[in-house]
Amino acid sequence: MKTRYTYGGDEHVYVEMDEEMSLEAFFKSLSMSNAVREADIPGVTEICPANASFQVRYDPDVTAPDEMLKRIQDLEHMADKAEKRMTTRIIEVPVYYQDPWTHETLMRFRERHQDPEGTDLDYAARINGYDSVEAFIKAHHSQPWFVSMVGFVSGLPFLYQLVERDKQIEVPKYLRPRTDTPKQTVGYGGSFSCIYSVRGAGGYQMFGITPMTIYDPRQETSYLRDFLVFFKPGDIVKWKPIDRAEYDRILAEVDANTWAPRIAEVEFDLDEFNKDMTGYNAKLMEALNDA
Structure with a gap:
């Protein structure tokens, strides 16, 4: 499955791990959203997980949209190491x-x-x-x-x-x-x-x-x-x-x-x-x- 990144207006980045719900996609989404949280990227104000995706809200005056997208994409390797236990x-x-x-x-x-x-x-x-x-x-x-x-x-x-x-x-x-x-x-x-x-x-x-x-x-x-x-x-x-x-x-x-x-x-x-x-x-x- 291929991760898809899209902007949600000027203040959000939406990350979709898969088009359909599965437990595998859920764990990958959880792992990557946790990585974004731990990275403490300047300007990030909220991270909202979903079934097989998550959304990041940020302040574009702190980190520009293109830079925010790149910072999140750089963490995608964490999804491949997703912990399958919780x-x-x-x-x-x-x-x-x-x-x-x-x-x-x-x-x-x-x-x-x-x-x-x-x-x-x-x-x-x-x-x-x-x-x-x-x-x-x-x-x-x-x-x-x-x-x-x-x-x-x-x-x-x-x-x-x-x-x-x-x-x-x-x-x-x-x-x-x-x-x-x-x-x-x-x-x-x-x-x-x-x-x-x-x-x-x-x-x-x-x-x-x-x-x-x-x-x-x-x-x-x-x-x-x-x-x-x-x-x-x-x-x-x-x-x-x-x-x-x-x-x-x-x-x-x-x-x-x-x-x-x-x-x-x-x-x-x-x-x-x-x-x-x-x-x-x-x-x-x-x-x-x-x-």
């Missing part, structure tokens, strides 16, 4: 699938959907070859997911399924975006799952909702007092299906600041993962049981 965390995220709030919302916007007669889950199960919605939901939560970027909306994580490529779920976005999506909706678009951190417009298919607050600009939530955004690139997520009673219980505990997500520190090794994805995932998920 210490990270696996997080259990409760999900109330087929909840009443996303259901009410999706029914209001059926004219914008590929399948006006069904639900988002009906459609997703059918086009992915599952016999039932229940089987599709099991496929969604049975294996862990990798947070490859956070953004677009403040605190919103994009999650990449840790399975063989031919087993990955794929669901297109709505034909036309909705003007409403409940806060903390678990959505799906293309090959990525996500959690809507705030209420607002959206185009991802809606599968359920989590009671877990993931973005708190006031930092009043007990587990978000150190940082207002919960997720960070490299996190691993295991969805946990819950019912209405458990949803209500967790939501009340989040509001009372007596709940915190279950988290375990793990080592993620890309080479070992590629050798035996199912077995490696099982070990990752076992760490949660011991947490």
Whole structure:
């Protein structure tokens, strides 16, 4: 794969490691963006990593655009030495699938959907070859997911399924975006799952909702007092299906600041993962049981 460099106006350089998301591209992007940060290039004010790319914001009065581009390109050799291991965390995220709030919302916007007669889950199960919605939901939560970027909306994580490529779920976005999506909706678009951190417009298919607050600009939530955004690139997520009673219980505990997500520190090794994805995932998920 060939790295592509482009300018984003006068204050940004965009570096794309690959046109498609893969864990290999993610690790190369992470390695190179870290190299740019460590190089401490004069004028750099922000480095924003994405799925298989990153963007550098800088002050052109300190370092001219052509010089900034050259300084970043000179670090590309670091991507070829990308470390394929990282210490990270696996997080259990409760999900109330087929909840009443996303259901009410999706029914209001059926004219914008590929399948006006069904639900988002009906459609997703059918086009992915599952016999039932229940089987599709099991496929969604049975294996862990990798947070490859956070953004677009403040605190919103994009999650990449840790399975063989031919087993990955794929669901297109709505034909036309909705003007409403409940806060903390678990959505799906293309090959990525996500959690809507705030209420607002959206185009991802809606599968359920989590009671877990993931973005708190006031930092009043007990587990978000150190940082207002919960997720960070490299996190691993295991969805946990819950019912209405458990949803209500967790939501009340989040509001009372007596709940915190279950988290375990793990080592993620890309080479070992590629050798035996199912077995490696099982070990990752076992760490949660011991947490």
